[in-house]
Amino acid sequence: MVFDSIDRRRFLLLAAAPLLAAQKAATPHARESMLQMNGYAVNAETPLALLTDYVTPNELFFVRSHWIPRTPDPKKWRLTIDGEVERPAQLTLSDLKKLPRAETTCVLQCAGNGRGLYAPTVPGVQWRYGAVGNARWSGVRVRDVLERAGVKASAKHLHVFGSDDPPGKVPPFQRSIEMEKVLADGILAFAMNGEPLPVVHGAPLRLIVPGWAGDHWMKWLVRLSPQPESQKGFYMETAYRYPLTVGAPGVAFKPEEMSPVTELFVKSNITTSPKKAKAGHTYEIRGFAFSGAPDIAKVEISDDDGATWTEATLDPRHDPYAWRRWSHRWTPSRAGAARICARATDSNGHVQPRDAAWNQSGYLHNSWHFVDVEVTA
Amino acid sequence: MKRAIVIVLALVLAVAAAPKKRAAYDPNLPVLGTKFHALPAGTGRQLVEASCLPCHSPDILVQQRLTEKQWTATVDKMIRWGAVLKEKDKPAVVAYLSKNFGVANSFTPTKTRPVGY
Numbered sequence: 249m250v251f252d253s254i255d256r257r258r259f260l261l262l263a264a265a266p267l268l269a270a271q272k273a274a275t276p277h278a279r280e281s282m283l284q285m286n287g288y289a290v291n292a293e294t295p296l297a298l299l300t301d302y303v304t305p306n307e308l309f310f311v312r313s314h315w316i317p318r319t320p321d322p323k324k325w326r327l328t329i330d331g332e333v334e335r336p337a338q339l340t341l342s343d344l345k346k347l348p349r350a351e352t353t354c355v356l357q358c359a360g361n362g363r364g365l366y367a368p369t370v371p372g373v374q375w376r377y378g379a380v381g382n383a384r385w386s387g388v389r390v391r392d393v394l395e396r397a398g399v400k401a402s403a404k405h406l407h408v409f410g411s412d413d414p415p416g417k418v419p420p421f422q423r424s425i426e427m428e429k430v431l432a433d434g435i436l437a438f439a440m441n442g443e444p445l446p447v448v449h450g451a452p453l454r455l456i457v458p459g460w461a462g463d464h465w466m467k468w469l470v471r472l473s474p475q476p477e478s479q480k481g482f483y484m485e486t487a488y489r490y491p492l493t494v495g496a497p498g499v500a501f502k503p504e505e506m507s508p509v510t511e512l513f514v515k516s517n518i519t520t521s522p523k524k525a526k527a528g529h530t531y532e533i534r535g536f537a538f539s540g541a542p543d544i545a546k547v548e549i550s551d552d553d554g555a556t557w558t559e560a561t562l563d564p565r566h567d568p569y570a571w572r573r574w575s576h577r578w579t580p581s582r583a584g585a586a587r588i589c590a591r592a593t594d595s596n597g598h599v600q601p602r603d604a605a606w607n608q609s610g611y612l613h614n615s616w617h618f619v620d621v622e623v624t625a
Numbered sequence: 626m627k628r629a630i631v632i633v634l635a636l637v638l639a640v641a642a643a644p645k646k647r648a649a650y651d652p653n654l655p656v657l658g659t660k661f662h663a664l665p666a667g668t669g670r671q672l673v674e675a676s677c678l679p680c681h682s683p684d685i686l687v688q689q690r691l692t693e694k695q696w697t698a699t700v701d702k703m704i705r706w707g708a709v710l711k712e713k714d715k716p717a718v719v720a721y722l723s724k725n726f727g728v729a730n731s732f733t734p735t736k737t738r739p740v741g742y
Binding site: 279282283288291305306307308309315364368371373374415417418446448 | 648649650651654657658659660661662679680681682683684685688689690691695699705706707708728732734735736737738739740741742
């Protein structure tokens with residue numbers, strides 16, 4: 249039923265009022281916040297200046313929703329295992345928790361993070377920098393679950409299904425992942441940063457695919473189905489695809505000229521820098537870097553538009569596919585406008601490009617991140 | 626109204642799942658998902674409200690920077706996906722969206738409380 253939007257807003261605000269009232273004890277004038285990109289379905293990114301911790305707190309972790317979710321009833325929830333397996337099963341959360349625990353700390357980035365930075369502009373949520381975070385995901389290995397079900401050698405792709413139910417005639421969000429990747433690294437997570445997985449992040453169970461973009465990290469998981477072929481449908485054959493070759497900005501590719509978005513591209517962002525500086529004084533520049541490769545080899549900083557580079561210091565704290573925080577002590581030598589930028593190189597030798605390759609859906613933006621600083625004498 | 630109830634239930638669930646640690650935020654900020662951008666006045670606004678807002682908040686429209694060709698393609702896709710919009714009303718919707726959210730448009734996201742607060 250279509251209804252008037254004013255009624256909707258009034259209804260929402262009335263319904264939310266008790267919740268608002270219950271939260272008034274919060275610390276005033278504190279800095280934690282989110283940037284709402286869409287009120288419903290909820291999409292919100294983290295302000296870049298708050299992405300300074302190795303582990304991004306749950307309350308500051310970006311939220312991505314395709315639609316207003318139909319989240320599973322935890323009491324009735326089951327994970328169905330079917331397809332190319334010897335023993336199809338329906339597992340409860342208790343069943344899963346009897347398996348050996350697995351844990352990984354790694355980056356989750358929305359495939360469209362940075363879409364709003366592409367030119368020409370493209371439709372979709374206009375994410376800038378903050379649809380990314382680094383969290384500790386705890387659960388069980390996909391491998392353990394599927395091996396207990398007797399996964400067959402004929403299974404080459406894991407089809408994954410969530411309870412996310414689209415409105416109208418919108419195609420369902422259904423994906424598949426190459427079995428080799430998901431058996432090697434995949435985790436079924438029921439906890440995030442030591443807390444039960446929040447509903448907005450997919451409770452009771454979410455798929456974790458370290459090193460791969462968020463389109464594979466299915467939330468509200470209800471079914472895993474190993475199959476010989478990859479999944480079909482709009483979100484495999486049309487959306488979440490990236491060009492196989494670099495094209496001209498603004499010229500769309502056909503679906504067959506693209507393949508599904510998988511590994512993240514090497515990328516670094518600057519989280520901390522001065523707005524103004526004095527020549528001869530020293531300032532700390534900080535940020536993070538990550539990639540679809542397991543580690544970052546180096547991060548370099550330039551203050552002359554990429555003509556010369558100085559290597560930043562990498563923080564020793566690291567896990568495979570997690571981000572590396574980095575820092576750099578910068579001493580501007582002369583007055584004037586300075587443009588600081590960062591570029592990362594990953595452990596596979598991939599170097600962050602000056603300009604991300606334009607693509608019609610705005611995926612995997614990873615251009616150098618520039619920050620302007622006014623330097624006085 | 627059924628859809629709105631689902632929204633509120635989702636909101637309640639999200640808040641109920643809030644971590645025990647207290648975030649340090651400004652209580653004057655709105656809860657995530659409760660305050661939306663306004664659509665500018667003009668011919669076509671009511672049609673846009675009726676056809677787009679059942680599934681999206683105005684935010685997702687207000688942030689776009691699209692050519693008329695891109696808006697036409699987007700509206701066509703939404704109609705295929707179930708948006709309730711008569712063919713005769715489509716030009717007014719495309720014109721409104723193209724005029725207000727063209728390539729020179731700018732957008733500031735709504736600053737909200739942390740997630741779950």
